[in-house]
Amino acid sequence: MxxxxxxxxxxxxxxxxxxxxxxxxxxxxxxxxxxxxxxxxxxxxxxxxxxxxxxxxxxxxxxxxxxxxxxxxxxxxxxxxxxxxxxxxxxxxxxxxxxxxxxxxxxxxxxxxxxxxxxxxxxxxxxxxxxxxxxxxxxxxxxxxxxxxxxxxxxxxxxxxxxxxxxxxxxxxxxxxxxxxxxxxxxxxxxxAPEGRSAHLDLPGALLLAGALFLILFLASETSLWSHHLVLAVVLALVAVLLLCVWTATELRSKTPLVDVRAVRHPAVAGANIAMFVGGIGMYLLLTLITRYAQTPHSAGYGFGLTTFVAGLVLVPFSVLGFVAGKLTPRVRKRIDGPLLLAGSAVVVGAGFVLFSAARSNLAELFAAMGVLGFGVGSFSAAMPGVILAVTPKSETSSAMSFNYVVRSVGYSLGSATGGLVLAAGTATGHLFPNDGAYTTAALVGIVAMAITTITSLTLARLRSRETNPTDAPRQDRPSR
The missing domain is CATH 1.20.1250.20 (MFS general substrate transporter like domains)
Incomplete structure (x- = not known):
């Protein structure tokens, strides 16, 4: 400068x-x-x-x-x-x-x-x-x-x-x-932007990815399609997968790809995106469960019948503790590696699921579960960029993080859809609201999702440890001459 x-x-x-x-x-x-x-x-x-x-x-x-x-x-x-x-x-x-x-x-x-x-x-x-x-x-x-x-x-x-x-x-x-x-x-x-940058928009790649994402998010939002028109839903899902495959092949051949797929295949980036995808499903699932439970009328045998505004206040501890976690995470990251922070954050979100499944008889317990979720999501979100950008050139920051946010959007949408499907399955014929046990079942699904996220993050941490400390990796005996 x-x-x-x-x-x-x-x-x-x-x-x-x-x-x-x-x-x-x-x-x-x-x-x-x-x-x-x-x-x-x-x-x-x-x-x-x-x-x-x-x-x-x-x-x-x-x-x-x-x-x-x-x-x-x-x-x-x-x-x-x-x-x-x-x-x-x-x-x-x-x-x-x-x-x-x-x-x-x-x-x-x-x-x-x-x-x-x-x-x-x-x-x-x-x-x-x-x-x-x-x-x-x-x-x-x-x-x-x-x-x-x-x-x-x-x-x-x-x-x-x-x-x-x-x-x-x-x-x-x-x-x-x-x-x-x-x-x-x-x-x-x-x-x-700094001088010397160049970026060419891969229009065919953009159209292919847009079509695939549209189908994926459409299928995730229209959950009734799976129950009433299963064949059509499966066909659309297969088309989405086909578009993603064609898009990947196109990006690998392109000199100016929309997303650098080769960089995405780096173990650190791939592992982080997998953790983001599965973790996003779990995080948004719990957010959906808590807000829906809070607004369920007393006539259902559970719930609190909150108005939209009061139900929105349930999100306050989510935002406050999420921001607190975001402020603390960069300091903690000086002592703990990013993938380990992702694993710890996934455990915290899993604890929120456990709390919700075990205790939701009063509003204080819902606020507590939402606060735990907020802290876990905040720390997870704050640690994620560091894991990806550690192996990403400065010039590719926007592109690499954009792909991660697409993965997050898909994960969140599937989390919302998963909650809707589980609760719909727990709704008896002729009833407007699911039974209380359906929420527990959905919470168990979330616990599994966060367990997978934790395992993925720990695996990523182990790979990072081997890269930074190659002497710690198992040594193979040299063949004798």
């Missing part, structure tokens, strides 16, 4: 770079989750079914998953700042569509545009790694990862409160306000 002071937005935002990156990551996560507490309000306001209203959440997750790898590749090039600003402009425009008195189809278009912002988290990490010294970039990246998770806990109760007292449009106005502020924040503080 030259000693000459820079000018323009890069200079004016230099001092606020870290809080700006955190704020942008928090905003896109919170806005992406706005659909969750507003589904009932959407159904009543637009006179559509709950299944149709559910698409205000599903379509945001779909567009986010599809946009993430594309933005990751664009963010690895020289036009990262322009990519960030253009994406936030799309999110602001989408937020405006959710507020304007337009038909339901336009609301879905707006939510899809908002979901595109979910792909910005990895770009925020790339900016931090390029423009901050090592001692600041690592903890900043860890916290960006955490706030991208706890954003739901921030946006959920606020949106629910606004919807309860001001109506649906007022609740969506919150998204328009914060996304506009995020755009102005990025304009003033996000610097240009």
């Amino acid at each position: 030259s000693g000459q002071p820079s000018t323009g937005p890069e200079h004016s935002g230099a001092r606020l770079l870290v809080p700006s990156l955190m704020f942008i990551a928090l905003v896109v996560a919170a806005v992406g989750s706005l659909g969750t507490p507003l589904i009932t309000s959407v159904a009543t306001t637009f006179h559509v079914s709950l299944d149709s209203a559910q698409w205000t959440l599903t379509i945001a997750l779909l567009s986010g998953a599809v946009a993430t790898p594309v933005l990751g590749r664009l963010g690895a090039g020289p036009h990262r700042r322009a990519t960030i600003l253009a994406t936030l402009a799309i999110v602001v425009a989408g937020s405006a569509l959710t507020v304007l008195p337009l038909p339901f189809a336009w609301l879905l278009v707006g939510r899809a545009a908002q979901g595109v912002g979910l792909g910005l988290t990895a770009l925020m990490m790339g900016v931090a790694r390029d423009h901050l010294p090592e001692e600041r970039s690592a903890p900043t990246i860890a916290l960006i990862s955490v706030v991208s998770i706890i954003g739901a806990g921030v946006g959920y109760p606020l949106a629910a409160l606004l919807a309860e007292f001001g109506g649906l449009r007022v609740a969506y106005s919150l998204g328009l306000l914060v996304t506009a502020v995020a755009f102005l924040t990025a304009w003033r503080s996000v610097p240009k």
Whole structure:
């Protein structure tokens, strides 16, 4: 860097770079989750079914998953700042569509545009790694990862409160306000990418991956398809697998791949993504179980019949303890290797499942389980980037983390679907709500998922130990001459 002071937005935002990156990551996560507490309000306001209203959440997750790898590749090039600003402009425009008195189809278009912002988290990490010294970039990246998770806990109760007292449009106005502020924040503080970068978008690869992800997330969200149209669901699943195989073959042959598949095959990266996938299933499963249990009316024989707003407050300990864990993890990582932190975090989430399965007779126990989940998810999310970026070049930060976030999105979607399927199986004919034992069964599924995550992380830690200490590996006797 030259000693000459820079000018323009890069200079004016230099001092606020870290809080700006955190704020942008928090905003896109919170806005992406706005659909969750507003589904009932959407159904009543637009006179559509709950299944149709559910698409205000599903379509945001779909567009986010599809946009993430594309933005990751664009963010690895020289036009990262322009990519960030253009994406936030799309999110602001989408937020405006959710507020304007337009038909339901336009609301879905707006939510899809908002979901595109979910792909910005990895770009925020790339900016931090390029423009901050090592001692600041690592903890900043860890916290960006955490706030991208706890954003739901921030946006959920606020949106629910606004919807309860001001109506649906007022609740969506919150998204328009914060996304506009995020755009102005990025304009003033996000610097240009370092010189010498290049990134070419692999359009065929992007289309293949988009098609595969769309089918996977569609099948995960439309759980009724598996029970009523099993053959069609299986065919679509096979098509998704075929598209992924073709995409992988295309990426391996491409000189400018959308995702560097060869780098993804590195044991550290592959192991981390497997842990993220299986762990994501378990983490989102428990989040789904607790919030659904809290809102179940007393007439079901269990539950607390909480309103949407009060149920949103159950997420407060999740967000608070998740942030605390995110702050502590970078310090702990100086003494404990990243994969071991992933394993420990998976054990903590598993403990949350055990607590929920054994004790959920009062709200305090639900708050405790949600707090344990938040701490585990926070530490897991904070440790994950370090494991992947330890073997990733700086120029590939956005692309590598984008792929990890796609894996996370798929895992979360499957976690939500798993919860829905298990609870549906535990619902007797003619009843609206599952029996209480179905929640215990779902919790056991989650415990298995976190056990697999723990084993995967410990295996990864063992491989890392052998790489850094080759003398510890078993030695083979040399053949005698």
